[in-house]
Each structure stands twice: as C-alpha cells, then as structure tokens.
Amino acid sequence: MDRNRDYTSVMARKGEIMKKSVGIDYGAFESGSIAFDYEGMMRETGYTLEEIIKIQSHVHVGNTPIIELRNLTALARKCAKPGFGARILIKDEAANPSGSFKARRAAIAIYHAKKLGFKGVISATSGNYGAAVASQAAMAGLKCIVVQECYDSKGLGQPEIIEKARKCEALGAEVVQLSVGPELFYKFLLLLEDTGYFNASLYTPFGIAGVETLGYEIAVQFQEKYGRHPDVVVCTNAGGGNLTGTARGLLKANAHSIVVGASVSLAGLHMASDGQFNRKSFTTGHTGFGVPFSSWPDRSDVPRSAARPLRYMDRYVTITQGSVFYMTEALASLEGLEKGPAGNTSLAAAFALAQEMPQDQMILVQETEYTGAGKHVQPQLSFARENGIKVTFGDPKDEVPGESLILPAHPSLIKATDVDLDHIRKSLIKTALGGGKTPTERDIQFLAEETRKDESFVRSAIAELQKNQ
Amino acid sequence: MIKKGAWVRIHKIVLEPRDRAPQVPEDTKTVPLELWVKGWLQKDAEIGKEAEILTRTGRKEEGTLLEENPTYRHGFGEFVPELLVISDQVRELVFGGGK
Numbered sequence: 001m002d003r004n005r006d007y008t009s010v011m012a013r014k015g016e017i018m019k020k021s022v023g024i025d026y027g028a029f030e031s032g033s034i035a036f037d038y039e040g041m042m043r044e045t046g047y048t049l050e051e052i053i054k055i056q057s058h059v060h061v062g063n064t065p066i067i068e069l070r071n072l073t074a075l076a077r078k079c080a081k082p083g084f085g086a087r088i089l090i091k092d093e094a095a096n097p098s099g100s101f102k103a104r105r106a107a108i109a110i111y112h113a114k115k116l117g118f119k120g121v122i123s124a125t126s127g128n129y130g131a132a133v134a135s136q137a138a139m140a141g142l143k144c145i146v147v148q149e150c151y152d153s154k155g156l157g158q159p160e161i162i163e164k165a166r167k168c169e170a171l172g173a174e175v176v177q178l179s180v181g182p183e184l185f186y187k188f189l190l191l192l193e194d195t196g197y198f199n200a201s202l203y204t205p206f207g208i209a210g211v212e213t214l215g216y217e218i219a220v221q222f223q224e225k226y227g228r229h230p231d232v233v234v235c236t237n238a239g240g241g242n243l244t245g246t247a248r249g250l251l252k253a254n255a256h257s258i259v260v261g262a263s264v265s266l267a268g269l270h271m272a273s274d275g276q277f278n279r280k281s282f283t284t285g286h287t288g289f290g291v292p293f294s295s296w297p298d299r300s301d302v303p304r305s306a307a308r309p310l311r312y313m314d315r316y317v318t319i320t321q322g323s324v325f326y327m328t329e330a331l332a333s334l335e336g337l338e339k340g341p342a343g344n345t346s347l348a349a350a351f352a353l354a355q356e357m358p359q360d361q362m363i364l365v366q367e368t369e370y371t372g373a374g375k376h377v378q379p380q381l382s383f384a385r386e387n388g389i390k391v392t393f394g395d396p397k398d399e400v401p402g403e404s405l406i407l408p409a410h411p412s413l414i415k416a417t418d419v420d421l422d423h424i425r426k427s428l429i430k431t432a433l434g435g436g437k438t439p440t441e442r443d444i445q446f447l448a449e450e451t452r453k454d455e456s457f458v459r460s461a462i463a464e465l466q467k468n469q
Numbered sequence: 470m471i472k473k474g475a476w477v478r479i480h481k482i483v484l485e486p487r488d489r490a491p492q493v494p495e496d497t498k499t500v501p502l503e504l505w506v507k508g509w510l511q512k513d514a515e516i517g518k519e520a521e522i523l524t525r526t527g528r529k530e531e532g533t534l535l536e537e538n539p540t541y542r543h544g545f546g547e548f549v550p551e552l553l554v555i556s557d558q559v560r561e562l563v564f565g566g567g568k
C-alpha cells in the first residue's frame with residue numbers, strides 16, 4: 001500500500017478506514033440534516049438483550065454480586081440529619097474477568113469481530129477497557145493491540161496507566177504507548193489501516209448494548225432480593241457508555257430508578273496539555289471526558305456514538321479527587337473491600353447523595369474496579385505528592401485540580417456538586433446547529449430526545465442562540 | 470550488543486513538533502509525539518541505535534533500541550501516612566465511642 005502516511009493525509013482517510021474497521025454503515029441511519037435514527041442503529045447493528053446475556057455468560061462476564069455497604073451506610077447516617085441516610089449498595093463489577101464492567105462491552109465487540117472474520121482487534125484506551133479487550137481477545141484467540149496515551153515529554157507516566165499496560169500485556173496484547181496528545185487517533189487509524197483489524201471502539205452499538213445487561217441485572221437482582229428496584233443508581237460518567245448502557249438496561253427491566261452521573265472534577269486542567277498530564281490524579285471518570293462527551297457524544301472514534309448520556313441522565317454531579325481517595329480508604333477500612341479509586345467516583349458521590357435521602361430508600365453504586373500496584377489509592381497519592389501536588393487534610397471545596405489534593409478532614413465534608421444540565425443541553429444544541437444550520441421539524445424532535453427535554457425547550461434554546469449571534 | 474530474537478523495547482518519534490495537530494495546546498506543540506513499543510529484535514543491535522522489531526501481533530516497527538527484557542517498575546509508591554488517619558477516623562466514627 002503506497003499511500004501518504006502524514007497526519008493530514010491519514011486524517012483525510014478517516015471515514016474510509018473507519019467503515020472497514022467497524023463493519024457498520026452509519027450512513028443508513030443518517031437523515032441528511034441533524035437528526036439520525038439512534039434507536040434504529042441500536043436495533044439493527046446490536047443484539048437482543050437475551051443474546052447479549054448468552055454471549056457474556058459464555059465468557060464469564062456479568063452476573064456480578066450486589067453487596068450492601070452497611071458500615072458505610074452507618075457512616076453516612078452519622079453525617080446526615082436524623083432520619084436520613086439511604087442504604088448504600090454496590091455492584092461488584094471487579095468480579096468480571098478483566099476486573100471491571102468494561103468486560104461487558106469488550107465481550108460483545110470481540111464476539112462481533114470474530115463473527116465478521118477479523119483476525120484481530122484494536123482499541124485506543126488508557127483505561128480498564130484495554131484490559132477488557134485484551135482479556136476477551138485472549139479467550140477468542142484474536143490478536144489485540146491497545147493504543148495508550150501514557151507518558152509526558154519527560155517520559156513520566158502515571159502508575160495507574162502503566163499498571164494497565166502491564167495488565168494488557170499479561171493478557172497477551174501488544175501495547176503501543178504514546179506521549180500526550182490527540183494525535184493518538186492518527187496512530188490508531190494507521191494501525192487499523194496497516195493491520196485490517198476490527199476497531200473495538202467503546203462507542204459502537206455493541207459496546208453500549210453490552211452494558212445494558214448491567215442495568216438489567218441490577219433491576220432483576222434487586223427485585224429478587226429486596227422486592228423492589230433501587231431508588232437511585234449512580235454511574236461514573238466519562239465517555240457516557242456506562243451510564244447510557246446501565247440506564248437502557250434498567251428501562252428494559254421496567255425499573256424507573258433515578259439515574260445520576262458522577263465525575264471527578266478536574267476543572268481548569270487541559271486534557272491535551274503535556275505539562276498538566278501528570279498533574280491530574282484521575283485518568284478516567286473525570287469531567288475532562290464527562291462534560292465534553294455529554295454535550296457532544298459524536299466526538300468519539302466512530303461516526304455516531306452509541307453512548308448518549310444526556311438522553312438518560314436525571315442528574316449530574318461532580319466530586320473532588322480527595323473525596324474519592326477518602327472513600328476508597330473508607331471502603332477498605334469499613335467494608336473490607338479493596339478496590340481501585342477510579343471506580344469509586346460514583347461511590348463518593350453516592351455517599352453524599354445518600355444523606356439527602358430518607359433511611360428507607362436505597363442507592364446503588366453500579367461499579368467497582370480491580371486494584372493493585374499502580375492502580376491503588378496509595379501509589380496515586382504518592383505520585384501526586386512527587387509531582388508537586390499538595391496533599392493535605394481540609395475541606396474538599398478548597399481543592400484546586402493540578403495544584404492541591406484535599407482529603408476531607410471529616411467525612412461530613414464530602415459533598416456532591418450539581419452540574420447545570422441545561423447548560424450542557426444548550427451546548428449540545430449549539431454544536432448540532434454549528435455553521436448556522438436551519439433545523440427541520442424532525443431535527444427539533446431529535447434534539448428534544450437528545451437533551452431529554454420537550455420541543456419548546458429546544459425551540460427556545462435555538463431562539464436564544466440566534467439572538468446572541 | 471543485544472542479540473537477535475531478544476525481547477526489547479524501542480522508541481520513536483511519530484510526529485515532530487512542526488507536524489502536530491493544530492488543536493494541540495501550546496505546551497504540547499513544543500514537544501514531539503513519541504511512541505514506545507515492545508517486540509522481538511530482528512537483527513543484533515546496540516542500545517541507542519536504530520533497530521527493527523516484530524511485535525506480539527506480528528507487526529514490524531522501527532525505532533531506537535532502549536532496553537532488553539523491559540520490566541515494570543511501578544509499585545505502591547512511597548507510603549502515604551494520611552491513609553492511616555482516614556482508616557482510624559472512619560473506624561472510630563462507626564465502631565468507636567462507648568467501647
């Protein structure tokens with residue numbers, strides 16, 4: 001193949017490379033204007049829930065236990081006003097083969113790649129998804145490449161990311177490590193083109209449909225054990241797939257729990273900055289992904305993302321880094337469960353939210369993740385300190401991401417901060433209308449579905465945009 | 470000299486600073502996009518010199534030879550005593566008092 005391999009030429013071939021590597025004709029769902037057939041895409045290219053349960057069960061994924069956190073609930077009640085402090089429960093997704101809920105997504109992507117006859121899969125991820133893809137590819141006998149943003153320009157990498165590289169390699173994957181920058185996508189495209197492998201993207205319909213079993217299991221297990229559904233389900237929100245899939249699964253089981261997204265606040269840090277790369281203590285589950293991916297899901301590595309969290313989110317909260325580290329230690333000390341901090345983002349939020357809810361209600365944290373050297377509260381705090389971040393006790397509200405990491409002096413200081421969802425909704429509408437498009441009636445209806453609002457909200461947001469132009 | 474067939478790690482520049490994407494922040498634009506990958510060395514080579522490897526998926530990559538049998542050096546880091554404070558605090562709040 002004698003094609004230009006420079007940045008501009010490769011990026012210009014993006015559509016062509018993607019089409020070959022995903023096996024979906026996204027054009028079939030496009031309307032030609034803003035709207036596209038989201039449910040149609042999920043239906044036509046996905047699998048039924050029953051098929052997915054079967055595929056996952058064959059590769060030991062899913063059916064993870066729900067654990068009631070009685071001592072953490074007691075701690076929340078010590079901090080809440082009398083009569084408040086809902087029961088806190090956790091779905092132990094670390095029990096999946098690769099140690100996180102991401103195994104659910106990878107199982108379907110790898111099954112599909114194998115069915116289509118691909119010899120290998122590629123995934124661009126620094127997170128748990130890489131390990132999940134590597135684990136599932138190992139079981140399926142497929143080759144696997146994980147492309148990782150790993151080091152800054154001094155060659156310094158976060159212990160968490162390096163641990164995930166180790167895990168991917170232990171599971172037989174080739175790990176391509178890169179320094180900081182969005183051009184990771186350029187190398188990713190070149191690899192897809194050179195190998196002809198399947199793009200095991202997090203954002204295809206298979207990837208999202210794979211998480212629906214998580215929501216479905218929550219509803220079924222709750223019904224069996226407690227005779228009801230959880231009042232609130234808290235999902236860590238980054239790229240949006242975790243929340244989207246869980247919420248869709250809950251709805252498929254007729255559970256109408258309130259779905260809350262939670263992200264670690266990394267306000268002020270630029271995600272593509274070489275200098276700031278190692279000044280954040282969370283590599284996933286943070287607002288650097290959560291906010292942009294909520295307000296514009298189609299920024300991902302496929303033409304249309306199946307992860308569309310704004311369609312399902314009832315509420316979106318942020319929590320500080322120090323609060324998550326505190327709760328991770330509390331989980332180990334009070335419940336005997338040692339888990340990775342990133343997965344505890346939703347736990348820290350739930351701890352604060354439980355205090356707003358009466359004692360007879362139930363709040364479920366829908367994930368845990370594996371932990372170990374590098375991917376543990378201790379190396380992450382130690383790494384922060386080595387990089388000049390001030391780690392102290394105090395009030396988490398004073399934490400400045402990239403400068404300080406404040407461990408709450410008392411658990412009652414752990415607070416969830418609401419994100420203005422209408423602001424994110426308007427931002428989505430603004431991007432959709434980019435370049436001054438005139439929306440059709442169908443587009444208005446679509447934007448109402450995208451933002452989980454009515455058409456009058458969309459119309460007034462558009463009027464507001466036009467007024468400000 | 471590292472022998473042909475050894476498991477090694479190489480490094481290369483993927484994009485020079487001038488070739489970086491336009492949307493990259495200023496600090497990132499001043500440094501190249503670098504790559505590290507592991508594989509089997511295809512010919513005897515010296516550390517610091519150009520070398521070709523065959524990766525685990527059977528791809529060929531070229532770059533500067535860095536090390537043989539690359540290992541993992543991450544661990545649990547330096548001890549963070551604050552974690553003991555948190556542990557004692559939550560245990561005292563839940564199980565302490567009156568005992």
